[in-house]
Amino acid sequence: MTVDPRLSINQATIKYADLATALKVTADAGVQSIGLWREPVNEVGLDTAAKMLADSGLRFSTHCRGGFFTLPEGPERRASLDDNRRAIDETAALAAAGAAGSTAVLVLVAGGLPEGSRDLIGARSRVHDALTELAPYAQDAGVTLAIEPLHPMFGSDRCVVSTLGQALDLAADFDPSVVGAAVDTFHIWWDPQVYEQIARAGREGRISTYQVCDWKTPLPADVLLSRHYMGDGVIDFASLTRAVVETGYDRDIEVEIFNADIWADAPESVVARTAEAFAATVSPHLP
C-alpha cells in the first residue's frame, strides 16, 4: 500500500510509544509527517528531541499542546502562560528540525471553567486575554497558535471554545499567521454551521491544521477516549475533506485518536491501520 504523502501521525494515536519509537514506527511505515506531544518531547529534552526528529527525516506538523488559560489572574494563570511560552519555543525548535514542509503550529486547548465557576463568558474572555498576551511572543518565534474548538461535551471541564465559528471569532483580532484554528472532524462534525465556518476559516487564512478521526456511539465511559479510526463511525470525511480542500489548505492532515483499545495495540499496527483508514476515507477527496 502507498501511504498518502499528506498523512501525519499525531503521537497521541500511539500514546504509549516513547518519542524514539513513535518516530521510528511512523517513518518505517512510510508516513512522512508527525505531530508531537510535549510530554514525550520533554522526557528526552528539547534539543535531543529536535535532533531525533531531524534524524527521522519526518516533517513536523503540530505540537500538542498549549492552552488551559481560563483561570483568573494569579500565580496559576502566570504559570500557565509561562508554560505556553515554553510550548511556543518547543514548537519553533521542532518545526526547524523537521524535514522541509514542517509547520510551526501549536495546538491550544482553551481549558474549562475554573472550579466552582459558572461564568462561561468570563472564562472565554480570559482565553482572549491569554491570546493577546501570547500572540507577540508567538509571532517573534514564527509560531502559529491554533485554537482548537472541542466538542461541546467538553465545554465545562476542558475547553470553553466549542465551535469553529467561536474559535474564528476569538482569532479575529490577531494576524492569521499568528492565531488560527484547528479543524478537527471529531469535534465539529455535528455543527449545523460546519461547512460555512470551514469556508470562512479558509477565507480568513486560519486553518492551521486539519485533523481527522471518527465519531461513534455508544460513547465509552470516559468520553475523552471516544475517538475512532476514520470509517468506523458516522463522520462524512468526503464532504468535510472536500470543504477543507476547497479553501486551498494543502498541508499535512493529522490523525489523532484517543482510544483505549487502539492504545493497547502495537504502535506499528496502529500506524498501518491508520494509513489504511486514511487512504480509504480521506485520500480520495484530496487533489
Place this chain on the structure above:
Amino acid sequence: MTVDPRLSINQATIKYADLATALKVTADAGVQSIGLWREPVNEVGLDTAAKMLADSGLRFSTHCRGGFFTLPEGPERRASLDDNRRAIDETAALAAAGAAGSTAVLVLVAGGLPEGSRDLIGARSRVHDALTELAPYAQDAGVTLAIEPLHPMFGSDRCVVSTLGQALDLAADFDPSVVGAAVDTFHIWWDPQVYEQIARAGREGRISTYQVCDWKTPLPADVLLSRHYMGDGVIDFASLTRAVVETGYDRDIEVEIFNADIWADAPESVVARTAEAFAATVSPHLP
C-alpha cells in the same frame, strides 16, 4: 416552603412513578403543573389519563414526546409519522383536560442518523419534511410542535438538531403557533450563540417551553442520564432564565432530569428536592 407557581414537574424526573403516582406526588407537593410522557399515559389509556389529569387539578405543560422521523421514505417512516399524529391527538386531549393555563405543546426529538448513514444533511432535511407533513395536522388540533435541540453529544444517535439556532431555522417556514422550539438549559448552555438565539426565539414567538436542569462532569457511563438538579452543576441559570424572561415568556418552566440516582429515590423526595432547587436557582430570576 412555598412552591414556585411556575414550576412544572416533567414526569421523566420521577420516571418510575406511574401516572397516578406522578400526579399525586406532584399535586401533594403543591406544584401546580406537570409535563407527561406518552408511555405512562398510554398505559392507562388516553381517556382515563385525561380524566386523572383533570381530577388532579394540575396544569399540563408539555407532552413528551414525538419526533424520531429521520428515516427515509418507507413503512417505518410512515409508522413514525402516524405515531406522531397520535401524539398530537394525545397532546390536545391532555391540554384540554388540564387546569386553566395548560398548554398544548408536543416536544419533538428529531432522531439520529439512520443505521449506516453518514448523511447528516439528508437526515436534517427529512426532519423538515416531517414537519411539513405534520404541521397542518397539529394546527387543526391546536397543538404546538416544539423542536428540541439536543446536546451535540447526541447528534448521531438521537437528535440531528443540535442547536437552538438550527431548531429556529427549521421552524422558520411554519407558523409560530404550530412549530416552535424547546429551550432546555442542559442541551444549549454551552452554545456561544445561546443568548442571541434565545432572544431570537422570543422575537420569533417560538419559545414553546423552557426546561431546566444542570450539567456536571464527569459524565456517567450512559451520557443520557447525565442531568442533575439545578445548582449541582455548572449551568448559569440566572443568566439563562433572565434571557428567557426578557423575551416575555411567562408560562410554566419544566424540570426534566434523567439520572439513575434520582430515579432510584422516592418520587415525593424528588419532587420536594426539585422544588427547592427551582426556588434557589430559577425563582429569583423570575418577575
